[in-house]
Every structure is written in C-alpha cells, then in structure tokens.
Amino acid sequence: MKWETKITNINNGQETIRGKKLSGLIQKNTFTETIFLIWRGRIPRKAETKMLDALLTAAIDHGIGTASAMTARIVASAKNSLHTALTAGILAMGERHGSAIENAAKFFVENKNNRNLVQKIKELKDKKIRVAGFGHAVLERDERSENLIKIAKKLGFYKDTCKTAILIEKELNKLSSKHLPLNIDGAMGAILTDMGFDPDIMKGVFITARVPGLVAHIYEEIKNDTGLRRLNENEIDYIGK
Amino acid sequence: MKWETKITNINNGQETIRGKKLSGLIQKNTFTETIFLIWRGRIPRKAETKMLDALLTAAIDHGIGTASAMTARIVASAKNSLHTALTAGILAMGERHGSAIENAAKFFVENKNNRNLVQKIKELKDKKIRVAGFGHAVLERDERSENLIKIAKKLGFYKDTCKTAILIEKELNKLSSKHLPLNIDGAMGAILTDMGFDPDIMKGVFITARVPGLVAHIYEEIKNDTGLRRLNENEIDYIGK
Amino acid sequence: MKWETKITNINNGQETIRGKKLSGLIQKNTFTETIFLIWRGRIPRKAETKMLDALLTAAIDHGIGTASAMTARIVASAKNSLHTALTAGILAMGERHGSAIENAAKFFVENKNNRNLVQKIKELKDKKIRVAGFGHAVLERDERSENLIKIAKKLGFYKDTCKTAILIEKELNKLSSKHLPLNIDGAMGAILTDMGFDPDIMKGVFITARVPGLVAHIYEEIKNDTGLRRLNENEIDYIGK
Amino acid sequence: MKWETKITNINNGQETIRGKKLSGLIQKNTFTETIFLIWRGRIPRKAETKMLDALLTAAIDHGIGTASAMTARIVASAKNSLHTALTAGILAMGERHGSAIENAAKFFVENKNNRNLVQKIKELKDKKIRVAGFGHAVLERDERSENLIKIAKKLGFYKDTCKTAILIEKELNKLSSKHLPLNIDGAMGAILTDMGFDPDIMKGVFITARVPGLVAHIYEEIKNDTGLRRLNENEIDYIGK
Numbered sequence: 001m002k003w004e005t006k007i008t009n010i011n012n013g014q015e016t017i018r019g020k021k022l023s024g025l026i027q028k029n030t031f032t033e034t035i036f037l038i039w040r041g042r043i044p045r046k047a048e049t050k051m052l053d054a055l056l057t058a059a060i061d062h063g064i065g066t067a068s069a070m071t072a073r074i075v076a077s078a079k080n081s082l083h084t085a086l087t088a089g090i091l092a093m094g095e096r097h098g099s100a101i102e103n104a105a106k107f108f109v110e111n112k113n114n115r116n117l118v119q120k121i122k123e124l125k126d127k128k129i130r131v132a133g134f135g136h137a138v139l140e141r142d143e144r145s146e147n148l149i150k151i152a153k154k155l156g157f158y159k160d161t162c163k164t165a166i167l168i169e170k171e172l173n174k175l176s177s178k179h180l181p182l183n184i185d186g187a188m189g190a191i192l193t194d195m196g197f198d199p200d201i202m203k204g205v206f207i208t209a210r211v212p213g214l215v216a217h218i219y220e221e222i223k224n225d226t227g228l229r230r231l232n233e234n235e236i237d238y239i240g241k
Numbered sequence: 242m243k244w245e246t247k248i249t250n251i252n253n254g255q256e257t258i259r260g261k262k263l264s265g266l267i268q269k270n271t272f273t274e275t276i277f278l279i280w281r282g283r284i285p286r287k288a289e290t291k292m293l294d295a296l297l298t299a300a301i302d303h304g305i306g307t308a309s310a311m312t313a314r315i316v317a318s319a320k321n322s323l324h325t326a327l328t329a330g331i332l333a334m335g336e337r338h339g340s341a342i343e344n345a346a347k348f349f350v351e352n353k354n355n356r357n358l359v360q361k362i363k364e365l366k367d368k369k370i371r372v373a374g375f376g377h378a379v380l381e382r383d384e385r386s387e388n389l390i391k392i393a394k395k396l397g398f399y400k401d402t403c404k405t406a407i408l409i410e411k412e413l414n415k416l417s418s419k420h421l422p423l424n425i426d427g428a429m430g431a432i433l434t435d436m437g438f439d440p441d442i443m444k445g446v447f448i449t450a451r452v453p454g455l456v457a458h459i460y461e462e463i464k465n466d467t468g469l470r471r472l473n474e475n476e477i478d479y480i481g482k
Numbered sequence: 483m484k485w486e487t488k489i490t491n492i493n494n495g496q497e498t499i500r501g502k503k504l505s506g507l508i509q510k511n512t513f514t515e516t517i518f519l520i521w522r523g524r525i526p527r528k529a530e531t532k533m534l535d536a537l538l539t540a541a542i543d544h545g546i547g548t549a550s551a552m553t554a555r556i557v558a559s560a561k562n563s564l565h566t567a568l569t570a571g572i573l574a575m576g577e578r579h580g581s582a583i584e585n586a587a588k589f590f591v592e593n594k595n596n597r598n599l600v601q602k603i604k605e606l607k608d609k610k611i612r613v614a615g616f617g618h619a620v621l622e623r624d625e626r627s628e629n630l631i632k633i634a635k636k637l638g639f640y641k642d643t644c645k646t647a648i649l650i651e652k653e654l655n656k657l658s659s660k661h662l663p664l665n666i667d668g669a670m671g672a673i674l675t676d677m678g679f680d681p682d683i684m685k686g687v688f689i690t691a692r693v694p695g696l697v698a699h700i701y702e703e704i705k706n707d708t709g710l711r712r713l714n715e716n717e718i719d720y721i722g723k
Numbered sequence: 724m725k726w727e728t729k730i731t732n733i734n735n736g737q738e739t740i741r742g743k744k745l746s747g748l749i750q751k752n753t754f755t756e757t758i759f760l761i762w763r764g765r766i767p768r769k770a771e772t773k774m775l776d777a778l779l780t781a782a783i784d785h786g787i788g789t790a791s792a793m794t795a796r797i798v799a800s801a802k803n804s805l806h807t808a809l810t811a812g813i814l815a816m817g818e819r820h821g822s823a824i825e826n827a828a829k830f831f832v833e834n835k836n837n838r839n840l841v842q843k844i845k846e847l848k849d850k851k852i853r854v855a856g857f858g859h860a861v862l863e864r865d866e867r868s869e870n871l872i873k874i875a876k877k878l879g880f881y882k883d884t885c886k887t888a889i890l891i892e893k894e895l896n897k898l899s900s901k902h903l904p905l906n907i908d909g910a911m912g913a914i915l916t917d918m919g920f921d922p923d924i925m926k927g928v929f930i931t932a933r934v935p936g937l938v939a940h941i942y943e944e945i946k947n948d949t950g951l952r953r954l955n956e957n958e959i960d961y962i963g964k
Contacts, residue, residue, distance in 0.1 A: 243957075243958055243959060244954055245960045245961075245962050247962055247963035248963065328810075477725060477728070479732040481729035482729075482742050
C-alpha cells in the first residue's frame with residue numbers, strides 16, 4: 001500500500017506545498033504565512049497572518065521553570081545533541097502542559113449554543129470540575145490573554161467562540177472566591193476556533209510556538225554548561241522503610 | 242544551586258523576553274522577529290527578518306518520504322498523542338537528516354581564509370570524503386538553494402561564507418563526474434553564518450522550520466487514519482539461519 | 483519541596499532497593515527477581531520468578547515489521563546514538579501497540595464477577611466493539627498465549643482473572659465467524675492480574691520485555707548499515723490537487 | 724528494497740528468535756538467557772547467565788536524583804502515558820549518563836596490549852583528561868564494582884580486559900590526590916568485554932538494566948501524584964539585563 005498525502009509533492013526536483021510552488025513561497029511569503037498554508041491549505045489573509053503571528057509570539061516561551069524547559073535542559077546537560085534534548089522538552093507537554101488550549105476549545109465549541117450554559121458552569125463549579133482555559137497558579141490577571149483578545153477584536157476574530165469564552169469567564173467569577181481570568185490557553189483556544197482551526201491541531205500550534213523557545217534554552221544550557229544536572233541529597237527524601 | 246538564565250524573566254505576571262515586554266511583542270512583532278530575538282538577543286532588522294523568513298519557509302517540509310515524516314506518521318498511526326508523534330519525528334533528525342547545515346557551516350568557517358582551499362578540496366575528493374552541503378540523491382539542481390542565495394544577495398547576506406560556499410561548489414564540480422550543486426543544507430549553513438548565527442544553533446533553525454510541517458503530517462495521519470502502520474511480510478527478508 | 487521516593491535509598495555509598503542491599507542482590511538474585519522486587523517491594527517466590535521470566539521472554543521481540551522495531555531502525559539509520567533510536571521505538575508503543583495488555587486486564591477485572599458477562603459480550607459484539615486481548619491480524623492460534631496459560635496453570639496463577647479470560651474467549655467464539663483466540667496481550671493481562679500486578683504498571687512490563695529486542699534491532703541496523711531509510715517515490719501517492 | 728534481519732523470524736504464526744523456537748524459550752529459559760540469546764545469537768552457558776544477571780541487577784536503579792529518573796518523573800507529572808515518560812528518561816542517558824561503560828571498554832580494548840600504558844596514563848593525567856570508568860562524584864569506594872569484579876573472578880570472566888582495568892586503577896591512584904576507584908561503569912565495561920560483548924551494544928545493556936527502575940519511578944510518580952513539577956521562583960535566577 002502506498003503512503004498517501006495531500007501536503008507536499010516533489011516532482012523532478014520541483015516541490016509544491018498544498019499546490020503552491022515552494023520557490024515562490026520562499027521569495028514571497030513569511031514563515032507564518034507558510035505555516036498557515038501547510039495547515040489550512042491556502043495562503044492566509046492579512047488579518048489571519050497577523051493574528052497567527054500574535055498567537056505564536058505569545059507562546060514562544062514561559063521561562064526556565066516550565067516542565068518542558070527544565071526537561072530539555074536536564075537532557076542537554078547530559079551531553080545530548082540539540083534535537084534529542086528538544087524532544088525531551090516536547091515530551092513534557094502532556095495533559096497538564098499545553099493541552100488546555102485544545103481542551104478549552106472543545107468545551108467552548110460544545111457549549112457555544114448551550115442555552116443552559118450558566119447552569120452548566122454552576123454544576124461544574126459545584127462538582128469542583130475545573131474548566132480548562134481559566135485561572136492561574138500565580139497570576140491575578142493574564143496580560144497575554146488580554147492582549148490576544150484585544151487583537152482578535154481589532155482583526156475581526158472575536159466571534160461566537162470568543163464571546164462564549166468571555167461569558168464563561170464572567171459566570172465563573174460570579175461563583176469563584178479566587179479570581180479566574182481567561183488564561184492564555186483559553187484565549188488561544190477561543191481565537192483559533194474563531195479563525196477556523198480544528199481543536200485537534202491546536203496542540204501543534206502551541207508546540208510550533210514553543211520550539212524556538214526551547215531551542216534557546218538548550219543552546220544556553222550547552223554554552224553555559226554547568227555539568228550534569230541532578231538532584232542533590234538535600235532535595236531528596238527517602239520515605240521507604 | 243539556582244537555575245540561571247538570560248532568556249525570559251517573569252515578574253509579578255509581567256513576562257519579558259531578552260528584556261522586551263512580551264505584551265509589546267505580541268502586539269507589534271511577527272513570530273519570525275520574536276524567534277530572532279529569543280535566539281540572538283535583539284529585534285532583527287528588516288533584511289534579517291526577510292532572510293530568516295525565507296530560510297524557515299524553505300525547510301518547512303520535504304514530503305512524506307523523509308525519515309522524520311515517516312517516523313512521525315508511524316508513531317501517530319499507533320494512536321499516540323500529537324506531541325508524542327512529533328518527538329519521534331524529530332528524533333529521526335540524526336547525523337544524516339538535518340545536520341548537514343551545521344556541518345557545512347563549520348567547514349565553510351574553517352576554510353574561509355584557507356589559501357589552499359582548492360588543494361584541500363582535491364584531497365578530500367581523492368580520499369572520497371564527502372563535503373557536507375553539496376550534492377543530492379536525486380536532484381541535478383536545487384531550486385531551493387538557488388532561491389536562497391539569490392535572496393541573500395539582494396538582502397546583503399552574500400558575504401565571505403556564501404562566497405566560500407560558491408567557490409567550493411565551483412571547484413568540486415571541476416573534479417566530480419556527477420553534478421554536485423550547493424544544496425539547501427549548504428545554502429542555509431552559509432547564509433546563516435553570514436547572518437551571524439553560531440553553527441551550534443543551526444540544527445535548531447532547521448527543526449523550528451520543520452516542526453509545522455511534521456504537525457501537518459501527523460494531523461493528516463490522524464484524520465486519514467489507515468490503521469497501525471507496519472511492514473508486510475513481503476517487505477521483510479529473514480536472512481538468519 | 484523535596485522529591486519523595488520509597489524505591490531506592492543511597493546513603494554513604496550504600497545503596498538499598500526496597501530495603502534490600504544492592505550488594506546482596508548483585509550476588510544472590512537474578513535480574514528477573516530484582517525487577518519483581520523493584521516493582522512489588524518484595525523478593526518473589528520461585529513460582530513468581532518463573533512466571534515473570536516466561537512473560538518477559540514471550541514479549542522480547544515480534545520481528546522487524548512491528549511499528550516499534552521499524553521506527554527504532556529508521557531513527558538509527560539516520561545515524562543517531564543507540565539510546566535515541568531506542569526511545570523512538572518505545573514512542574511507537576501507543577494505544578495500538580502494547581497497550582492491549584493493560585486494557586484487557588482492566589476489562590477482565592471489571593467483569594470478573596459480572597453475572598451478565600455472556601450478555602455483555604453479546605452486546606459488545608453487536609455494537610462491533612472489539613474486546614482487547616482477543617484475535618489476531620494473521621494468526622488462527624497464538625502459541626505464545628497458549629504456552630503462557632499452560633505455565634500459569636502449572637505454577638498456580640490460573641485464577642479468577644485467567645478463568646474469566648478463557649470464559650470470554652469461549653463466548654466470543656460462539657458469536658464470531660472469524661476465530662478470535664486469546665492473544666498474547668490478553669494472556670499477559672490475565673496472568674499478571676492473577677499474580678497481583680496493577681494494570682497501570684503492565685505497559686511497563688511489556689516495554690521492559692521488548693527493550694532488549696529493540697536493542698538487538700538497533701545494533702543490527704548500525705552494524706548492517708544500509709544508509710538513511712526513507713520512502714521511495716513509488717511508495718508515495720500524492721493525492722492533493 | 725526489503726528489510727533484512729537475522730533476529731526474529733515469524734512464519735505461519737511460528738516465531739523463532741535466532742533460530743530457537745519462542746515457545747521453547749518461554750517454557751525453558753529465563754529472561755536473562757533470552758536477552759543473551761537475542762544479542763549474541765546463542766543460549767548462554769550457566770556462568771554467562773549468572774554474570775549477566777549480576778550486571779543487569781547492579782544497574783537497575785541509582786535513585787530518584789539521577790538525570791534519567793528526574794526527567795522521567797517530570798514528564799510523568801505532566802500527565803503523560805507511561806511509555807512517553809519512560810522515553811524522556813532514556814533520552815537523558817547522553818554522553819554523561821550511562822555512556823562511560825562503552826567509553827571505558829573502548830579505552831581498555833585499545834590499551835590491552837599497550838606496553839607504554841603506565842606512561843600513557845601519566846600523560847592523560849598531566850593533560851587533565853579524565854579516564855572513563857574511574858572515580859566518583861561522592862564515593863570513596865564503589866561497592867557495586869567491587870562486587871562485580873569479585874563475581875567475575877569466581878565465574879571466570881576476570882580476563883585480559885579486567886586485568887587492564889585494575890592495572891589502570893592502580894596506576895591512576897599513584898598519581899591522583901583524590902581516590903579514583905574503578906567505578907560501576909568501568910567494571911561493567913571491562914567484564915562485558917571479557918564476556919565477548921562489543922562495546923557498541925554496551926549502552927543497550929545499561930538501558931535494559933535501568934528500564935525497570937525507571938518504570939518503578941514513573942509508576943510511583945503516577946500513584947503518588949504531586950501535580951506538575953516545575954521550578955519555583957526561588958530556584959530560578961534571572962541573570963539577563
């Protein structure tokens with residue numbers, strides 16, 4: 001059985017991506033436009049490019065303390081090649097790290113036309129089920145999501161899903177003692193949905209954004225080599241018998 | 242011992258990347274500009290952004306048949322999550338897949354001021370040592386590298402290293418029966434060096450470019466699920482006793 | 483916060499695993515016994531060791547055509563180090579490759595005391611939901627599972643769960659036109675449960691068994707290097723526009 | 724082109740490994756014997772099995788503080804599946820973690836018949852080049868290597884390579900102010916060589932040994948879930964401008 005694809009065709013040394021000649025893309029299009037093309041099958045409009053640029057920029061890094069940066073740097077510290085350390089960083093992006101975008105988007109889509117949304121949020125709150133895309137370990141506000149929503153409004157992507165997200169934010173905060181702002185995952189999930197992205201590719205948007213950030217961390221670890229990272233004795237507590 | 246970094250600072254919910262406020266970057270800068278910033282520590286000039294856009298676009302995908310796309314799709318076909326399949330694809334980027342950029346760059350840098358370069362190429366040829374960055378499995382010409390070199394000339398990045406690369410191409414082809422064009426790896430290595438990039442981060446440029454391509458492949462594999470990929474009996478030859 | 487563990491304690495160069503001195507284990511115990519110890523917290527009885535040896539041996543390899551062997555070898559063919567190629571092989575062990583042990587075990591445990599088991603199987607069959615642990619792509623019988631069940635009987639591990647598995651096999655085959663033998667995943671899931679293993683660690687049993695097999699494949703690929711593996715043009719079908 | 728292998732043959736549901744029927748191996752052989760078979764092509768002698776059991780047992784775990792255990796647990800803490808977390812742990816096994824076995828073995832083999840070995844060690848010492856397989860971050864003695872060497876003597880594997888290793892240890896410690904015992908990596912490298920193993924597969928021996936240890940760590944992390952692991956603010960030092 002042949003391997004079928006609709007993405008890239010290579011014929012007599014001529015490469016086309018989604019029907020567009022690569023040589024033309026190299027000359028005329030930005031990386032962000034080509035990313036949109038390879039995922040969506042068409043060159044984006046100006047507003048789409050701008051919005052995608054903002055979303056990818058917003059998620060490029062979140063510091064050395066994240067599970068992915070930490071993991072990538074430990075693996076780099078064991079003297080591994082850059083691509084090996086990078087994969088370890090990406091592996092850290094499990095259910096609890098980077099997946100909330102997709103989960104938030106799915107929740108928004110399911111509840112877009114839900115007349116009993118207010119009631120549903122109350123029920124989830126009562127059952128102590130966390131709604132993906134809201135709240136933060138440390139932040140009272142999330143500047144990144146506020147910025148993204150502002151840009152979405154300006155560019156025409158503040159549509160049904162974004163409105164639903166903001167409505168949920170309002171209702172959640174009526175019920176919650178702790179402030180639960182729409183966080184960056186929630187904002188990305190809502191905006192990407194209103195841009196026409198399928199939730200199943202959203203984790204890929206996040207990873208695409210974060211890869212150059214992880215590359216920066218690995219490069220820093222290699223250049224500023226402090227030896228193999230490991231836990232010191234005083235960071236370990238043996239609780240067996 | 243604390244974990245030291247110069248990349249990203251998060252303070253009271255305010256995130257800065259290389260000293261620039263993330264909120265400002267989201268509003269004003271493209272993804273490519275922010276990539277340059279996080280790697281190089283400053284906002285790029287227009288020409289730098291254009292060149293980096295061209296380089297990242299050129300390497301976004303090279304078809305379903307590459308080791309990385311194939312690997313990512315096999316792992317996706319086993320019903321793994323997107324980030325897991327992606328990492329497998331990146332792991333395939335060993336010495337023989339994506340590393341020629343860095344190796345070519347190092348060779349160019351070493352031989353930039355080598356007066357005996359012509360002699361050296363002859364010696365390598367005699368010893369049948371392949372020079373990284375030249376030649377192709379199938380292509381007589383490499384449109385991608387020709388385009389990139391053209392753009393580098395226009396934007397002012399056709400400097401010492403690019404010239405060295407083109408000189409080597411000329412000398413190599415005097416000696417070789419098979420045509421050995423400067424390939425995309427060689428062109429990327431030369432141009433990135435003339436842009437001031439350290440060879441040690443160049444693999445990271447390639448991976449950053451290729452990640453959205455791999456995401457597209459994994460997404461296609463998931464949506465167009467043909468079951469667990471494996472070798473058929475007629476693709477296997479048992480040669481043991 | 484300290485990292486807590488009950489597994490291994492290292493104190494003044496003295497290492498103990500689950501309370502046993504490593505120096506004693508090295509002298510007196512087999513690898514299989516030590517594996518049991520580190521997972522279960524005690525040295526196994528003779529019969530337990532024998533059974534675990536049989537289970538690990540049964541799953542050590544299943545040929546070059548499996549998704550994991552194939553993936554490990556592609557990544558090795560790109561000139562990666564052994565540990566990198568190995569991880570790619572393990573990444574291929576998704577929901578569809580090696581996970582049926584755990585899924586079968588969970589189904590058996592849930593239905594051990596189910597008086598309506600026969601009815602339930604009929605319903606699943608009607609809904610065309612596959613029961614994990616039965617059937618094979620190619621095999622009419624599965625010698626490996628037959629052997630394992632025979633050994634389990636001899637060693638005293640053919641208990642509630644194994645009986646349930648065999649009962650399900652009987653009922654399934656009354657309903658199915660195609661023969662659906664208890665396969666190796668089903669047998670492993672049933673026996674491991676009757677040995678007292680938690681389904682949540684069973685994927686780890688499978689991987690532990692398969693790792694030396696994958697090491698053999700990677701070593702063979704490295705020594706018998708045939709260059710970077712990739713799809714040929716005639717294995718690819720471009721179906722885009 | 725077909726994929727060639729000498730390892731495992733599957734024919735009409737009959738599986739043979741290196742020419743031995745799998746059904747027979749399951750019934751009669753231990754896991755350690757089957758590991759030896761799949762790597763070396765023959766069933767081991769009693770002494771070989773015992774020695775391999777000792778080596779695999781010795782390396783099964785070295786505490787929660789190692790780079791591999793730490794990495795595996797961080798990735799598990801992000802709610803990844805067991806196989807994903809395990810691969811991240813293995814990725815941490817770079818040049819600085821688990822590779823000394825192979826490097827020590829290669830050094831021993833190169834210098835087995837070196838008449839100027841004493842002189843060479845002096846030169847390396849003067850150039851401050853570390854000899855792989857000796858010394859320890861914290862330990863004055865390494866009980867594990869002492870035990871392994873003792874067992875090797877008893878079982879007849881204390882041959883040329885082991886003798887060379889012990890000779891180097893003696894010479895090194897004449898020159899060094901700090902005590903540099905033959906460590907576990909050095910002992911494993913020497914003994915495996917005297918057992919006839921190729922240095923190129925030795926990293927695979929180490930990983931095979933360590934996988935069940937990592938499985939234990941991941942299982943503990945999952946069951947004793949303390950949330951997503953990340954660095955606290957007081958563990959981070961931002962040193963950028």
